[in-house]
Amino acid sequence: MLIYMNLWIPSLGEVEMKPPVFDYLTPSSLTEAAQVINETPGAMIIAGGQSLIPALNFKLAWPSALIDIRNIPDLDTIQIDDDEIIVGASVRHCDVEKDQRIGKRHPIMHKAMAYVAHSPIRNRGTVVGSICHADAAAEMPLILVLTDGYVTATSVDGSRTIAARDFFKFHMTTSRHDNEIIQSAHFPIPNSMGGYSFQEFARRSGDYAVAAIACLMTLDNSGKIEEVKIAGCGISHRPIRLNSVEQVVVGTTLTENDVSQAIEALAESVTSPDDIHATKKYRKYLAGKLLSKSLVEAKERAQKRELS
Ligand SMILES: Cc1cc2nc3c(=O)[nH]c(=O)nc-3n(C[C@H](O)[C@H](O)[C@H](O)COP(=O)(O)OP(=O)(O)OC[C@H]3O[C@@H](n4cnc5c(N)ncnc54)[C@H](O)[C@@H]3O)c2cc1C
Numbered sequence: 001m002l003i004y005m006n007l008w009i010p011s012l013g014e015v016e017m018k019p020p021v022f023d024y025l026t027p028s029s030l031t032e033a034a035q036v037i038n039e040t041p042g043a044m045i046i047a048g049g050q051s052l053i054p055a056l057n058f059k060l061a062w063p064s065a066l067i068d069i070r071n072i073p074d075l076d077t078i079q080i081d082d083d084e085i086i087v088g089a090s091v092r093h094c095d096v097e098k099d100q101r102i103g104k105r106h107p108i109m110h111k112a113m114a115y116v117a118h119s120p121i122r123n124r125g126t127v128v129g130s131i132c133h134a135d136a137a138a139e140m141p142l143i144l145v146l147t148d149g150y151v152t153a154t155s156v157d158g159s160r161t162i163a164a165r166d167f168f169k170f171h172m173t174t175s176r177h178d179n180e181i182i183q184s185a186h187f188p189i190p191n192s193m194g195g196y197s198f199q200e201f202a203r204r205s206g207d208y209a210v211a212a213i214a215c216l217m218t219l220d221n222s223g224k225i226e227e228v229k230i231a232g233c234g235i236s237h238r239p240i241r242l243n244s245v246e247q248v249v250v251g252t253t254l255t256e257n258d259v260s261q262a263i264e265a266l267a268e269s270v271t272s273p274d275d276i277h278a279t280k281k282y283r284k285y286l287a288g289k290l291l292s293k294s295l296v297e298a299k300e301r302a303q304k305r306e307l308s
Helices: 002-008 030-039 050-057 095-096 100-105 107-113 126-131 139-146 243-249 258-265 280-307
Strands: 021-027 043-046 066-070 078-080 082-086 148-153 160-164 167-172 181-188 197-202 211-219 226-232
Touching: 021 100, 021 107, 021 167, 030 043, 030 066, 030 148, 030 181, 050 078, 082 126, 095 107, 095 126, 095 280, 100 126, 107 139, 107 197, 126 139, 139 211, 139 226, 167 243, 211 280, 226 243, 226 280, 243 258, 258 280
Parallel strands: 021 066, 043 066
Antiparallel strands: 078 082, 082 181, 148 160, 148 181, 197 211, 211 226
């Protein structure tokens, strides 16, 4: 995150912003791309370049070659199946933002997209690029974790799927092998009879989240929470499912006391250390407030859907 801050501060003008020398390769098929990345040690994939180019300019990344995947056919499609949305590796944030089918079938994904950076960045940056970059405060990784999504990785050895819970290892660290290309991200579609809520606080519109909480919820006939999924980003070294909080609220009617207990359960999952944006203590306070808003809003939406 500091990378972006530095780019905006004119007093750091003395920092040399020239990328290291690299080869630039443009495979025309996924098979060719898999061969090229396998045969080129130190090569990196470039998609939208919105995170990688700043990293190159600050010499935080020294790839031997950049493999541009934008000319590979079929990676730019959004496929909407009965139970999941499959986002190809060169689908940009703005493609998801403008896709009304996603607004209808996966409203929380659509809502979260509005918090991803600014429109010039959304016009180039990709959803899969964001997932591979794996910033611990990024929105699309959070939605993938929330919905029990997964990615498909392709290499010369074949394809494999990796569950979101196993993919994100640490801030900007994933379980992708060096020779793998992430071909697509799969976002399971939430229950249409349920409610959702996405709550984020950032210092300025378009910044990464200081903290964000996302919630999906269904109610039973008596108004008790039947099923709930809750996840957070910006609060830990990676996007996390908040299972201990889910256990506290499931089966309840979400009284004030239930919400207080959920906030208490959340506190131990807020592990990000103090940084330039917030202290750990403030993040705990903030995450608690966001959780409370998120639970209440998700319940309200769940109630409305069951009445309709
Ligand atoms: C000022 C600014 C503000 C931003 N704010 C936010 C924000 O609020 N929320 C947010 O989520 N993001 C934010 N971003 C990041 C933005 O969303 C990026 O678009 C995204 O993180 C990376 O997508 P990209 O397509 O540009 O990837 P690139 O920059 O091209 O690549 C990023 C990394 O992913 C790897 N990669 C990309 N695609 C693949 C693939 N298919 N297989 C394997 N590896 C791959 C690259 O090798 C690289 O390591 C911000 C960026 C900037 C510059």
